Amino acid sequence: MRRVIAAALLLAATAGCSTAPAEPASESTADPDQIAWGPCTDIKRPDGETPARQDASVRCGKLAVPLDYAKPDGEKLDLALIKLPATGKQKRLGSVVFNFGGPGASGVDTLDQAAKALTTLRARYDLISFDPRGVERSSGVKCGDAAEMDRFTSLDTLPAGDETDQEVEAANKRFASLCQQNSGEILPHVGTANASRDMDRIRAAVGDAKLNYVGMSYGTQLGGVYATQFPKKVGRMVLDAPLDPTVTFEQRTLAQTRGFQKAYESFLRSCVKETCDFGKDQATANANVGKLMNQLTEKPLQVNGRELTQGLASTGVAAALYSELTWPFLEQALSEALKGNGEALMYLADSYTGRGPDGTYSTQMTSFPAITCVDTAERPDEAALRRTEAAAMKISPLFGSEGSGGLCRVWPAKGNDEARHVNATGSAPIMVVGGKGDPATPYEWAPKLTAQLKTATLVTYEGEGHGAYLSGSKCIQGLVDAYLLEGKMPGKNASCPAA
Template sequence: MKKTLTTTLLLATALTACSTAAQPDPTPVAKKKETGAVAWAPCTDLTGPDGKPLKDASMECGRLAVPLDYAKPDGEKLDLALIRIKATGDRIGSLVFNFGGPGGSGVDGLAMLAKAFASLGTRYDLVSFDPRGVDRSSGVKCGDLDKFVSASPNTADFDRLMKDFAASCARESGKILPHVGTANAAEDLDRIRAAVGDDKLNYFGLSYGTQLGAVYATKHPKNVGRFVLDAALDPSVSFKERAVTQAKGFKNALDAFAKDCVAQTCDLGASPADVQKDIATFLKALEDKPVKVGDRELTGGLAQTGVIAALYSKLSWPVLEQAVAAAKKGNGQALLSMADLYTGRRPDGTYNTMMTSVQAINCVDSTERITDADIADVKKATGAVNPMMENGGLASICRHWPARGTNDDAKRVDATGSAPIVVMGGKGDPATPYEWAPRLAASLKTGVLVTYEGEGHGAYLSGSSCVTRSIDTYFLNGTLPQNNATCPAA
């Protein structure tokens, strides 16, 4: 598996010409002039994956004031941070992105992934935003992030660490915490639609962005324009079901990685079973003896995060092999860098709000608050399918979360009356396993299911010409894919 990688490894948010049916477009793109609610100006605080300033004259940034509490629409306001790249050709409207998380910065995401969506930018202004509680939009701040992300769920004091961390979030971000949920973010989407002057929201959601889009379509079915939900997440699942299903997904990805590694000459073992045993033994050893990396340590928790991060995309499998092999020899820099990219740790030691925002949004989105016995049950169930991911999942911290869960508006989906919504799922997706895609499409009632047969999290960014052609054709021309269309692996 010896390869030279010349592209930057983008993990986590990341982020198939399917047969299409020529049908009349049920959702013609309608637009009107911008409201002037956003004062667009050159972006001043964008950074690339290397932490260096990112300057691009085609990118504009702005802010949109929305209610902090939609129950009090005339009360206190919250400023959403937005980014826009204006259409390079004959503009037909705006296309709004959410790249996932929850808790991912849409401003940074669009800035880094703009070239991947350049074909759509010929007809649309490409727009994204930091959702409420994320980075520039009153981002949730908590305590010691280095300590939090280094923690291993296998340690005896893990639950106490989760409790202390949740308490620090209350101290540092108490006011925003009750208002960061997906239901409120869906209302923000409608404010963005109006601000950019579109009668219908044209939307591309990836991973968690599929849940946000589905909730929007449930709340505002008549405002749905051209919608694509890629790497579908089923919002109705319980904490336990999500943890177990994702544990299975990452186990399948690890199996596929091990087979691929051996097929190309692997430094980690002579057989797939040897590769997996080697990784497991290495992670276990780090629990007692972390590897020094400068003035930091590669702990078992951070190494596990790096491994999981690399399993998101087949493109990063060669990096995973090289990083683990190097760390076994005492050089943990590559694996630590992979973990840092996943957790949002910058080269200067500061963090974006990904790891804090994701907790805040997930915990507010659900009323589930479970017991010690429930935690033990989740750990047993996840460990049975994937020992590397034996943990209590979201339940471990949500049981201590200082803000109450909502009435589960973020979990109920039914877009009856909306235009058709394209839902994509990948057979080899570890983070949002395929089974969730047909479930989401069915729950929407207006879903058009597209299946990608390949590996990795998200189909559009997989490199599949089938997926790209199908989705571009839909967004640009309004031609829907056939329901139950399939695209082969790239």
């Protein structure tokens, strides 16, 4: 939960509700021949190495789309795509397009890494994902060199007060200025409404009459906007870990702060249930984490020529709370940091900010604000930022912040509210999956998005972690796959126990 860029890298959007507009007729013209598929040569694992190929059939390609849809014959932008062709002998059902979240996550990288978990689906479908406009290979937003990014991501969030607020405001202004200098041409055009139009171009280019889609976290926003713009083009759509597009910056920050604090407390309870390396009971463990964070504000730990600041350490904690599977590693990281070794916490922070072993950054920390800030016309004033921060700090000193409103306040590109309005009236049924223990997209957002869409059914997952479909829950995976493969929509009030 970053004071500068908010705690959820897998989030976006804000506010509204509307009636469904007519579908844009001229925006979905594309031809399968427009995508030149070829070998994937630049996909990287998080450790910087080229991943082991699942098979030689995996293909990457590019699709040209309008930079500005108001000028469809004007300048073009190349979208980067990946395709994992269907593997089964049964009749192919078409394609499923994935967006794994962000805004700012690379679909090209992530689908390649998630292939093993999607073998059942891949038996009948081509699996496709893409880097949305402004992300990585699709004209990814750049906001400074590695040294600038190191300074920006390492900012402390404690102690709360005027001095810290002034440092953050100055950093936000410099960061926004660098984004304008390096990516000013694309900044006005990276919003979710345009990404949705891009997705319809992808649908047409792969030869599908309707879009089959799985969106996770921010991907639920993208899917909701698509279903609003193109309701008759919706095939089988699953929205996992949903966000509520009606929330303001303040509401989102407070909901996420509560979500991460709840997940942190669940982690502590799990840690002390047997033997916790940094505390015999929950109160002691929490006190030791607080002690560590306070120490880091005074004296960062040296890690391979870098400094583990309090800001990076809290980012590392947040990163590990996205999945219950990483809780044991978080226990180890905190225990080692309390003993003076911050390497594991630094690793967690780097995985969150997209910093590679060579010191270079992916665009996820730059694409996130670029898309978030143009997806809303909201620009909070100083009083709203301080009110938000004060309320968040009461909920959690570890995760409390002013949210992303501070950066959007100084963002160089104007925002609009098109992506805040979702209403899929007229679409095929949509499945929404919400998790009770999700820290980044709190469960309270799931029924709200479901209601706004009008055509959706909610499935509840009782477990921990951000996202349910790839969480290891056989129950959720079974329901989702049954819908995508056979068209079987779960009944009302369907739920699955924790995995």
